[in-house]
Amino acid sequence: MDQIYSRIQSLKQKLDNQIISVRNENGYWDGQLSSSALSTAVAVFALWKYDKKKYDYQINKGLYWLAENVNLDGAWGDTIRSKSNLSTTLLTWACFSIAKDRAEFAETIQNAEDWLKDRLKKLDPESISSAVLNHYQSDQTFSVPILSMCALAGRLGDKGWKLVPQLPFQMAVFPDQLFKFLKLSVVSYAIPALIAIGLVKSRNSRQNKLVRKLNKWVKPKVLKILAEKQPDNGGFLEATPLTGFVLMSLIGAGERKSEVCKKAADFLEQSIREDGSWPIDTHLATWVSSLAVNALDNDRISELSDREMLVSHYLNQQLKNIHPFTKAKPGGWAWTHLQGGVPDADDTSGALIALHKLSKFENVPLDSIAQGIQWLMDLQNYDGGLPTFCRGWGKLPFDCSCPDITAHTLKAFALWKDQMDSLLQNKMEKSIRSAWKYLRKSQQEDGSWLPLWFGNEDDMQHQNPVYGTSIVLYSLSDLHAVGLHDFDEVKNKALAFLQTSQNEDGGWGGSANIISSIEESSLAIRALASHQIETHIESGIKWLELHLPKDLNDINATPIGLYFASLWYFEDMYPLVFASSAMNEVEKLIKNYELSITNEA
Known part of the structure; x- marks a missing residue:
């Protein structure tokens, strides 16, 4: 166990150094979308x-x-x-x-x-x-x-x-x-x-x-x-x-x-x-910045000398007025701080989660957080799920509720709920129960969930159940399951899907027997580790070690993102932040394992 722990620490340090090195002069990340x-x-x-x-x-x-x-x-x-x-x-x-x-x-x-x-x-x-x-x-x-x-x-x-x-x-x-x-x-x-x-x-x-x-x-x-x-x-x-x-x-x-x-x-x-x-778009700066902050562990966050500037950046990008494009009310975040960005559920959840991590070191005003939470609850559809931009459209796929965005919202709620006032807490509990019903209903027969804005070109239907299931499982790891019907049954079914989807080489693709990628392997490892699943992880880490280049500037992102109906893209930040986040969860798992061994002794 000591040996694998040392390897994970070394790999994570290398990934985090690379993530920190590609920040811009303003302290956040621009990323690089594919041409x-x-x-x-x-x-x-x-x-x-x-x-x-x-x-x-x-x-x-x-x-x-x-x-x-x-x-x-x-x-x-x-x-x-x-x-x-x-x-x-x-x-x-x-x-x-x-x-x-x-x-x-x-x-x-x-x-x-x-x-x-x-x-x-x-x-x-x-x-x-x-x-x-x-x-x-x-x-x-x-x-x-x-x-x-x-x-x-x-x-x-x-x-x-x-x-x-x-x-x-x-x-x-x-x-x-x-x-x-x-x-x-x-x-x-x-x-x-x-x-x-x-x-x-x-x-x-x-x-x-x-x-x-x-x-x-x-x-x-x-x-x-x-x-x-x-x-x-x-x-x-x-x-x-x-x-x-x-x-x-x-x-x-x-x-x-x-x-x-x-x-x-x-x-x-x-x-x-x-x-x-x-x-396809100028950049996904807010989105990839949230992914980067959430991938770094607390020690690395504490070392950032410009955390206050990063918090200010987030707070400045929160929508202050009704948006002219979608008529969205104030409170949400878009995928970019540029003029053409439009507030959406996934980026709002990501920003809230990033601010929660930053709040351990910097003052984050709770009224801004409450406004973001209320914005998400106002967006929630009648089926309990969260759509991307607009509540209630629902006719075409890209306007419907989707599992990974819904689960991402639940993670944001779970992290901030105890710091909200009692009135908002009650509203959040009702919203969480409604979202859970949607997640139960949208789970596939094989235990998976299908994402909306991500896919896999090698899949016959261009779907990516490994991505969707990994995001939902990881998000649920912070959720207090009391009062959520069939929580363990739904969770275990999803975990079984991820375990059986692992390829023989130790990695994961969009689903079973689809070529493994750094992004999908990292997300699967992170999801399993966040639920204390030790099996399947070591072979996944070996696959990552083998396929991450020595010089991380040479890392090749995989086109798993979808944009504008069904337009594929890759983003250079994805393999870095997903792999770092996975190592973070595995590190926690090993520490918990060692703690349990010590307690037993």
């Missing part, structure tokens, strides 16, 4: 549509990056470590329509067309439209933007707009609180796309006199709403894909001179990386 072929294609095409002369440099840099980062099969995945997929390849092929006569891109374009023909059998407008719509089914959050860009690029032929569904942009004039009753075909965070793409489709479609009159009346109203949802820096949700889709669609709708277009183009210009690529 995205989809984002790059959308940004390049949008800038070309807006002003190809002014943005010639960015356009060419992006085109060359796309050509240099194509997969061996001639197509593109969402990241440079992702498998080729139809959506990203279609959008990149559409983007290259602006360079179809340039000899240096001829082979790239031909290879992409060959790949598409192999998948679609025929590379004609009808086949393209059918494939995209069948893939996304009733969720038009992503299918309609893809088809719209293809239509704008001429890839759907002269009559291509007939193959693009009409988004009901007129509904954007309704108050936000009514959206959950309107049964929209896009998720809550895609209202800007609903407006812009709805307008360009409308402009390119035949309409009867009454519809034309209605649209003429409603157009200035929805454009005003769109402008109100756009932050000053121009980036909707800090997201290149969403901002690019809005920009190209407004141009196609005849709104090139709109201030929204200018600001969107400015955002895209500022977002390009030195290599000519764009990420």
Whole structure:
């Protein structure tokens, strides 16, 4: 036991040193999101549509990056470590329509067309439209933007707009609180796309006199709403894909001179990386900072000389006013402190947990914590679960309650509950019981839980039950189980799932027999250790020791994150913080084991 303890301490120290070394000058973490072929294609095409002369440099840099980062099969995945997929390849092929006569891109374009023909059998407008719509089914959050860009690029032929569904942009004039009753075909965070793409489709479609009159009346109203949802820096949700889709669609709708277009183009210009690529989002600074703080043990936190600055950073990022994008009330945190961030349940829970750890060394005002807790309770759905952004939408997957976000909230509640006043404690207890009912109901037959914003490309359904189950189990380890029906039964079923999902090599992938990764292995180890499960852990640690590089600057993150419906990404901080957090829990487990041996003696 002494030997493994020494190895864990050494590994954790190495991981923590690396985590601390990559902080920015303000004391928090920016992280590094993967570059995205989809984002790059959308940004390049949008800038070309807006002003190809002014943005010639960015356009060419992006085109060359796309050509240099194509997969061996001639197509593109969402990241440079992702498998080729139809959506990203279609959008990149559409983007290259602006360079179809340039000899240096001829082979790239031909290879992409060959790949598409192999998948679609025929590379004609009808086949393209059918494939995209069948893939996304009733969720038009992503299918309609893809088809719209293809239509704008001429890839759907002269009559291509007939193959693009009409988004009901007129509904954007309704108050936000009514959206959950309107049964929209896009998720809550895609209202800007609903407006812009709805307008360009409308402009390119035949309409009867009454519809034309209605649209003429409603157009200035929805454009005003769109402008109100756009932050000053121009980036909707800090997201290149969403901002690019809005920009190209407004141009196609005849709104090139709109201030929204200018600001969107400015955002895209500022977002390009030195290599000519764009990420899916500027960064996840608040999210990865919370993960980093929560991965470090108390000794390392105590050594940080700028803890007070870190606490101030969190408190300054807490939403102080009603948010213009989702109309969220004050109290929550977004994934980034930048203007395009929108408060959400996962980041609010993460911030609360990080502040709890920091509160052991710095003063954290309890009224800010209480406001964050109340914000989460106000977001809780009728089924007891926590959604990401908006309460009560529930029709499409990315607006529904989800287990890992719900459990993350329970962890935040469990840590802070005793420090709240009696009235709030009573409300929290009721919220916890309701959330527990949701978790019991959402547990799969095999004992697992499925996450919402994370998946695994090697899984047949692109699901990641190891991630979801690990997050839920770890979160439940801080929860007082008295009064929670079937707590031990539910927990033990989940633990059994994780144990049986371990691969023969000692690591874990998204589920059993899927290639192991640092992220998923670390999360599984952390979950098992947090519930005092000693079996399976040592072989998992050996796998980590073998696969973590000697120089942690060379660590390769795995694309397990999902963004904007089903867009894969990886984040350089994930393997570091997940592995460190796992070692932290194993260290606690060993200390508890040694303590129990001493007591027995």
